[in-house]
Amino acid sequence: MPKYLDEVDAVLRALADPTRRAVVERLAKGPAVVSDLAEPFSMTLPSLLQHLRVLEEAGVVMSEKQGRVRTASLRPGSLDVLHLWLGQQRTPAEHQADRLGIHLTRTKDT
Amino acid sequence: MPKYLDEVDAVLRALADPTRRAVVERLAKGPAVVSDLAEPFSMTLPSLLQHLRVLEEAGVVMSEKQGRVRTASLRPGSLDVLHLWLGQQRTPAEHQADRLGIHLTRTKDT
DNA sequence: GAGATACTTAGGCAAATGCCTAAGTATCTC
DNA sequence: GAGATACTTAGGCATTTGCCTAAGTATCTC
Numbered sequence: 001m002p003k004y005l006d007e008v009d010a011v012l013r014a015l016a017d018p019t020r021r022a023v024v025e026r027l028a029k030g031p032a033v034v035s036d037l038a039e040p041f042s043m044t045l046p047s048l049l050q051h052l053r054v055l056e057e058a059g060v061v062m063s064e065k066q067g068r069v070r071t072a073s074l075r076p077g078s079l080d081v082l083h084l085w086l087g088q089q090r091t092p093a094e095h096q097a098d099r100l101g102i103h104l105t106r107t108k109d110t
Numbered sequence: 111m112p113k114y115l116d117e118v119d120a121v122l123r124a125l126a127d128p129t130r131r132a133v134v135e136r137l138a139k140g141p142a143v144v145s146d147l148a149e150p151f152s153m154t155l156p157s158l159l160q161h162l163r164v165l166e167e168a169g170v171v172m173s174e175k176q177g178r179v180r181t182a183s184l185r186p187g188s189l190d191v192l193h194l195w196l197g198q199q200r201t202p203a204e205h206q207a208d209r210l211g212i213h214l215t216r217t218k219d220t
Numbered sequence: 221g222a223g224a225t226a227c228t229t230a231g232g233c234a235a236a237t238g239c240c241t242a243a244g245t246a247t248c249t250c
Numbered sequence: 251g252a253g254a255t256a257c258t259t260a261g262g263c264a265t266t267t268g269c270c271t272a273a274g275t276a277t278c279t280c
Contacts, residue, residue, distance in 0.1 A: 009128055016126035017238085018119055028199040035256065045257070047239050068247040068256045074201050082196060089138040091184050127268085145226065155227070157269050178226045178277040 007059065008085045011078070014058035019043070020051045024074065027061060031073035034063075117169065118195045121188070124168035129153070130161045134184065137171060141183035144173075 014020055019041060026032060026040075038048040052072060055061035060079065063072040124130055129151060136142060136150075148158040162182060165171035170189065173182040 008131070012122060012126045012131075016122045019238085021118070021122075024199050028201060030202065033256090043238095044240060046241085046259085049258075050238075065257085068245095070257070074199070076201055076204050079196050079199060083193070086189050086192060089134050089184070089189060091138060091186055092140065094186050129268085143226090153268095154270060156229085156271085159228075160268075175227085178275095180227070 004081060004084075007081045010058040011060060011082055014055050014060055015082075017051065017054075019048070020055055023048075023051060023055060023072075024060060027072060027074045031071050034070045034072060037072060114191060114194075117191050120168040121170060121192055124165050124170055125192075127161065127164075129158070130165055133158075133161060133165060133182075134170060137182060137184045141181050144180045144182060147182060 015024065022041070023037060026037060034049065034052065035045070037052070038045050041048055052061065052063070056063060056072075058078075059075055061072050062075045063070050065071075125134065132151070133147060136147060144159065144162065145155070147162070148155050151158055162171065162173070166173060166182075168188075169185055171182050172185045173180050175181075
């Protein structure tokens with residue numbers, strides 16, 4: 001697997017979990033201290049920290065400890081690889097639609 | 111979890127697996143018959159079919175059976191929700207950069 | 221209609237994942 | 251420096267995931 005695809009893999013794995021996405025959504029609004037980050041979840045601190053570690057290893061989140069407090073934040077641009085990958089998975093029909101400026105609406109009944 | 115987030119969840123879960131991403135990459139080039147789809151993978155047909163089912167349930171792939179042959183294809187626009195979600199996870203700094211037309215390069219040593 | 225094809229279903233199993241409790245360790249506060 | 255804080259590490263456990271083999275079922279081909 002090429003180097004950039006490893007990154008896509010790590011990022012997608014990280015984002016595949018709802019808890020981790022919630023963390024990302026929270027951090028998109030700005031940095032947060034670990035305990036504050038954990039507060040809204042019905043989950044123990046160690047569990048949430050594990051999620052945070054996954055996000056960090058995927059390069060999506062970074063964190064720094066000052067004293068006994070660890071502050072986490074989103075790593076800017078870390079999700080760009082996903083946009084890139086997604087862009088490559090467009091069907092010929094979609095490329096065609098792009099050229100015509102048409103927006104295809106999906107038909108999915110749920 | 112709001113309705114659209116369920117979709118994000120399903121799509122991200124589906125794309126979190128390398129085999130399933132490879133299938134998507136293949137289908138981005140055009141529809142394919144199940145057995146042809148399975149051929150490049152060192153995996154039994156039933157295993158690959160399971161992946162295909164996950165992709166279908168996530169709405170990323172659709173398939174149709176004619177006779178004894180099932181043809182799978184990407185469902186156009188199914189990945190749009192991801193673009194949408196990704197767009198919402200931009201940091202204030204990134205929004206700022208957008209306005210200035212600056213492309214942030216990530217510093218990651220590996 | 222007998223055999224080959226192309227899936228499909230069912231069941232099982234090992235490894236990965238997500239979560240928890242319990243017990244640290246390092247700082248901070250008084 | 252004693253107790254409170256804020257993580258951190260370690261270990262365990264149930265569920266989910268990804269994969270397999272074996273045994274169907276529905277076409278197609280001759």
